[in-house]
Amino acid sequence: MSSDFNLDKYLARIGYRGPLAPTFETLAALQAAHVDAIAFEGIDPLLGRPVNIDLAAVQAKIVDGRRGGYCFEQNALLKAALEAIGFAVTPLSARVRWRLDADAPLTPRTHMMLKVDLPEGPHIADVGFGSCLLDTPLRMAPDIEQPTLMGTFRLTLKDDLYWLAARQPAGWRMMYVFDLAPQVHADYVLSNWYTSTSPFTPFTSMLVLERLTRDARYRLVNRRLVIESRDGEVRSERIVESPEALHRVIDELFGLTLPVPADMIWARIES
Numbered sequence: 717m718s719s720d721f722n723l724d725k726y727l728a729r730i731g732y733r734g735p736l737a738p739t740f741e742t743l744a745a746l747q748a749a750h751v752d753a754i755a756f757e758g759i760d761p762l763l764g765r766p767v768n769i770d771l772a773a774v775q776a777k778i779v780d781g782r783r784g785g786y787c788f789e790q791n792a793l794l795k796a797a798l799e800a801i802g803f804a805v806t807p808l809s810a811r812v813r814w815r816l817d818a819d820a821p822l823t824p825r826t827h828m829m830l831k832v833d834l835p836e837g838p839h840i841a842d843v844g845f846g847s848c849l850l851d852t853p854l855r856m857a858p859d860i861e862q863p864t865l866m867g868t869f870r871l872t873l874k875d876d877l878y879w880l881a882a883r884q885p886a887g888w889r890m891m892y893v894f895d896l897a898p899q900v901h902a903d904y905v906l907s908n909w910y911t912s913t914s915p916f917t918p919f920t921s922m923l924v925l926e927r928l929t930r931d932a933r934y935r936l937v938n939r940r941l942v943i944e945s946r947d948g949e950v951r952s953e954r955i956v957e958s959p960e961a962l963h964r965v966i967d968e969l970f971g972l973t974l975p976v977p978a979d980m981i982w983a984r985i986e987s
Contacts, residue, residue: 756846758919787844810894
C-alpha cells in the first residue's frame, strides 16, 4: 500500500468517527458509511475522460474532489483504508451477471471486490457494485440468506466459483460470479481500461449513479431517478427535466461535485 494514503482524510470524507480495531463491527460500519457518503458514479467514462486508478489519483478525485467513482476506484480506496487499519485484505475480481440471462456465457473480469479475513471467517467487502450497492460485508458462507438493512443476499458455490445474488421484487437476481484468485494492480489496470472505454460497457453511453443510506437506495440512470426501499421495492420514481435539475440532483442527493457543467452531461445522455 502507498505510504501516501491519508486515512484521516478518508475517514472525514465518509464521516466515520468510530473504533478502528480490525473487527467485523468496524468493517461493517466503514462499509455502511462509505456507500452513504461516496456515491457510485461513472461520469468520466461517459464523457470520454480517462479513469486513473492509481491510489494517489483516486484519493485526489474521491476524497479531495468530492467525487465518486466506480468499482476500481471505490474498492481501491476501501482497500487502502482497511490495510491502514490492519485488516487482512485480498483483492479479487468478478464477472458481472446483473443484466444477463441465466444461461449467458461468462463475461470478462470487470468488477473489483475484496475478501477480508476476520476471526469470524472470510467476508466479502464491496463498495463498488453500482447496480446493487452492498451496505454490509457478507459472510463467505454458501447457500444461506444474508439479510441486511437494505437487502437480502445469497452466495452459492459451484465448480469453485462463488455466485452472488440479490433478492429483488421479481425474485433472486444474480449480481456477479468470482473465484478466490488474488489480483494485482496490473489486472485492474487492464479491466479498468476496457470498462472505461469499450462501447460494450454501460459506462461509456449511460449516466449511472447510486447512493445507499440506512433506509433508501437512490439510483439515477440518465434522467430516470428512482428511490428504493429494502430489496429493490420502488418507493418513488421521476424524470429529471432539465440540466439545472440534473445539477441539483447530483449535488444535493448524491453529494457530488461535477467535473464539467451539467449541460455537457445532459447533452451526452440526450444524444
